[in-house]
Amino acid sequence: MKIPPVKGTRDFYPPDMAVRNGIIDGWKRASIRNGFEEYDGPIFEHLQMYQIKSGDEIVEQLFSLEDRGGRALAIRPEITPTLARMVNQRINSLSRPIKWFSVPRLCRAERPQKGRLREFFQWNIDIIGVDDVLADAEVIFTTVDYLREAGLTAGDIRVKMSSRRLLAAVLRSIGIAEAELDSLYVLLDKKGRLPAETFKELLAERVSDVGTASRIEAFMEASSVSGVRQAIGAAWNDEVAEAINELSQVERLLKEEMGVGEYCQFDPCIVRGLAYYTGVVFEVHDIVGELRAICGGGRYDNLLGDFGGGAIPATGMGMGDCVLEILLAEKGLLDRQISGGGLDYFIVFVPGLKFDGPGDVASTSRGQAVRLTARLRGLGRSADFSYKAAGVGKQLKQASERNARECIIIGDELRRGKLVVKDMSTGEQRLVGMEEFLSQLKP
Ligand code: HAM
Numbered sequence: 217m218k219i220p221p222v223k224g225t226r227d228f229y230p231p232d233m234a235v236r237n238g239i240i241d242g243w244k245r246a247s248i249r250n251g252f253e254e255y256d257g258p259i260f261e262h263l264q265m266y267q268i269k270s271g272d273e274i275v276e277q278l279f280s281l282e283d284r285g286g287r288a289l290a291i292r293p294e295i296t297p298t299l300a301r302m303v304n305q306r307i308n309s310l311s312r313p314i315k316w317f318s319v320p321r322l323c324r325a326e327r328p329q330k331g332r333l334r335e336f337f338q339w340n341i342d343i344i345g346v347d348d349v350l351a352d353a354e355v356i357f358t359t360v361d362y363l364r365e366a367g368l369t370a371g372d373i374r375v376k377m378s379s380r381r382l383l384a385a386v387l388r389s390i391g392i393a394e395a396e397l398d399s400l401y402v403l404l405d406k407k408g409r410l411p412a413e414t415f416k417e418l419l420a421e422r423v424s425d426v427g428t429a430s431r432i433e434a435f436m437e438a439s440s441v442s443g444v445r446q447a448i449g450a451a452w453n454d455e456v457a458e459a460i461n462e463l464s465q466v467e468r469l470l471k472e473e474m475g476v477g478e479y480c481q482f483d484p485c486i487v488r489g490l491a492y493y494t495g496v497v498f499e500v501h502d503i504v505g506e507l508r509a510i511c512g513g514g515r516y517d518n519l520l521g522d523f524g525g526g527a528i529p530a531t532g533m534g535m536g537d538c539v540l541e542i543l544l545a546e547k548g549l550l551d552r553q554i555s556g557g558g559l560d561y562f563i564v565f566v567p568g569l570k571f572d573g574p575g576d577v578a579s580t581s582r583g584q585a586v587r588l589t590a591r592l593r594g595l596g597r598s599a600d601f602s603y604k605a606a607g608v609g610k611q612l613k614q615a616s617e618r619n620a621r622e623c624i625i626i627g628d629e630l631r632r633g634k635l636v637v638k639d640m641s642t643g644e645q646r647l648v649g650m651e652e653f654l655s656q657l658k659p
Contacts, residue, residue, distance in 0.1 A: 224326070224334030236337070238553035239366075239537055239544075240319050243339040246362035247317035250354070252341050255316045257298035263288040265297045269522045271491030273402065277324040291323040294534065295340050296492070296519065303344055304525030312345035331508040331539035339511075342532030344520070349462055352496040352515055352531050353469035359500060359511060359533055360476045366540075367549040373510065375476075376483035377466065377498040380514065382444070382459035383435075383487060389451040390431050392423070398491055405487035407436060408505075441467060441482045466496055492516040496531070502543050510543065511535030558619025560597040563589050564612060565626040567605035584626050588635075588650070595657045616640060 221227055228236055247254070263280050270293070279291040292298060295318055303314060318340045326332050341358055343351040356375055363373055383404070384397055392400060403422060407415050416433075423429040431451060438447040441464050445452055463482065471477025488497045495515030502510065513533025520528040544550045569581035585601040592599035600618065602611045608625070615623045625636040635653060638645045 222334070224328035226333065226335070234554045234557050235541065235550060236537065238555055239540065240337065240339075241555055242362060242366055242553060243319055243535070244317075246358060246365060247339075247341060250315075250341075250358040250361060252315045252317035252358070255299070255302065255318050256320065257292075257295060257302060257318075259321065260289045260291050261298060261301075263290045265301065266290055266293060268297070269492045269519055270294065270297065271398075271402070271489060273489050274324070277326050279323045279325055292320060293322055293324045294490075295320045295322070295338070296342070296490075296516070296532065296534070297523070299340070299342055299344075299532075300519045300523045300525070300530075303528070304520055304523055307525055307528070313351070314342075314344040316344075317341045329508075331536075331542055333538055337537040339535045339537075340532060342530060344530040345528055346531070347517075347529040349465045349496065350469060351529075353466050353474060355513060355531055355533050356466070356470060356480065356498055357474045357476055359513075359535065360479050362535075363479075363500065363510075364476075366544060367552060368543070368547065370478040372503055372543070372547060373479065373500055374503055375470075375480040375498055375500050376486045377463065377480060377496060378482065378484050378486040379459050379463050379496050380488070380493045381495050382456065382463060383484070385453070385455040385459050386435050386444075386448055386451060387432070389453050389456060390428050390448070391425075392428070396422075401487050401491070402489065404432075404436065404485070405489045407485050407487075436484050438484050439482070444484070463496060488512055488514055492519045492522070494518055498533075500535075502539075507539050507542060510539045558598075558621065559600055559615075560621055561589075561592055561599040562611075562615035562618055562620035562623050563592075563599060563601040563626065564608055564615060564623050565601070565605075566608055566628070569626075569628065569630075571630065581626050581630075584630060588624065588626065591654060592657070595654070597657060612638075 226232070263278070266274055266278060274293050277293055281289050283289055299316065303310065319337055320340070321335065322338050323335050325334060328334060341355060343355060360375060387397060387400065388394070400422060403418055410418070419429050419432065423432065431448060434447045435444065438444045441460055444460060448456070467480065467482065470480050486497055486499050493514040494517045497514030499509040499512040511533055515529070515531040517529045520526065520530060541550070544553060563585040565581040565585040567581065571579055571581070571584060582605055589599045589601050602614055612623060620640055623638040623640060625638060627636065629636060629647060630650070633650055634647050635650050636645055637648055637653070
């Protein structure tokens with residue numbers, strides 16, 4: 217009986233693994249370049265962790281389980297709650313600011329679709345303990361810094377920014393009750409993914425006053441931070457002005473100080489699905505708008521407090537590997553993510569030759585290949601050979617399939633202590649003394 221893989225999961229054969237590693241290596245390089253340190257946590261947590269503040273959407277998508285002691289657990293759908301728990305646990309001994317990154321494997325029982333699977337990898341960067349928009353700008357800059365290194369330009373992607381604080385201020389000023397804010401965020405977050413008419417209908421169900429609903433729509437259509445004033449008219453107040461001022465500062469930092477303004481734009485439709493965001497929020501989208509979000513993040517100043525810690529400000533971002541990989545493939549940028557790979561040496565032996573030496577293995581050309589491979593590996597080089605005594609042509613083919621940079625051919629020359637070394641990219645061959653060759657390879 218053939219058992220298929222579980223829906224929404226992926227098998228990583230070696231070429232897929234090379235892509236995955238290439239992407240993750242890029243995430244790690246960008247994190248370190250921008251001053252983040254790596255952390256990780258367990259792959260499952262108490263179920264309750266995600267019920268506190270992640271929001272209904274995440275809770276509905278949990279893979280939950282009960283352990284033998286009857287405890288309700290869940291596989292992590294995100295790492296932000298784990299981060300909050302870990303930071304709270306050692307808050308007195310951690311030096312601030314905390315700038316941490318992680319690349320967890322996550323599971324969400326979503327309906328699998330293009331760019332959304334049930335198991336994926338997610339790059340996370342978070343800055344904890346900084347109550348300054350500079351930290352929000354740093355998170356956005358680091359995100360762009362990675363995407364730029366991956367080869368994506370301002371012609372390919374856009375960072376769309378808004379603010380939960382601004383949205384809350386606008387909604388309050390037009391008369392939405394505090395208790396209704398969270399559920400309204402969930403609907404507004406879906407605006408870009410719903411047909412315009414469906415969105416209108418759903419909004420009307422939730423906000424019965426036609427004038428109020430149309431003011432929400434007008435706000436969501438504002439095309440610049442300065443355009444918000446005109447869009448919301450009489451709803452303008454000090455709270456709105458403060459939130460606008462904060463967002464303008466982030467825009468200014470990204471443009472004037474960090475030089476990535478061309479990647480960024482204000483978009484009041486960015487709300488974010490998770491419940492814990494409190495300030496600046498952002499997502500990166502492909503410019504055509506065909507794919508789901510490449511990443512998303514924002515400020516979450518209350519989460520550590522909600523997890524029983526002090527009121528510690530925090531901001532961060534999560535980027536999955538699925539949409540990113542689709543976009544990189546579409547732009548022809550996937551190959552350049554793959555670093556290194558392949559073998560340093562593939563040892564080819566002329567079958568059937570006998571050499572003087574101790575023991576049976578040492579006396580055949582294959583035995584010599586095994587010996588040389590072991591010595592190369594001992595010197596820290598990646599090396600392999602054919603298990604079968606196939607013809608030299610077949611072995612050379614195998615070497616190029618394994619992406620070997622050089623082939624070392626063991627033939628009659630070895631009787632004089634010499635090897636043939638073939639450069640696989642140019643095809644050039646040279647004859648070298650074996651001991652001299654090995655002595656030049658420093659461990
Ligand atoms: P999120 O919006 O739920 O935020 O996910 C962030 C990113 O993870 C998405 O934009 C997408 O790239 C990827 N992602 C989410 N779900 C899936 C899925 N089912 N399949 C593939 N990729 C997916 C968070 O998770 C926040 N914890 C991010 C954050 C960190 N905020 C502050 N710090």
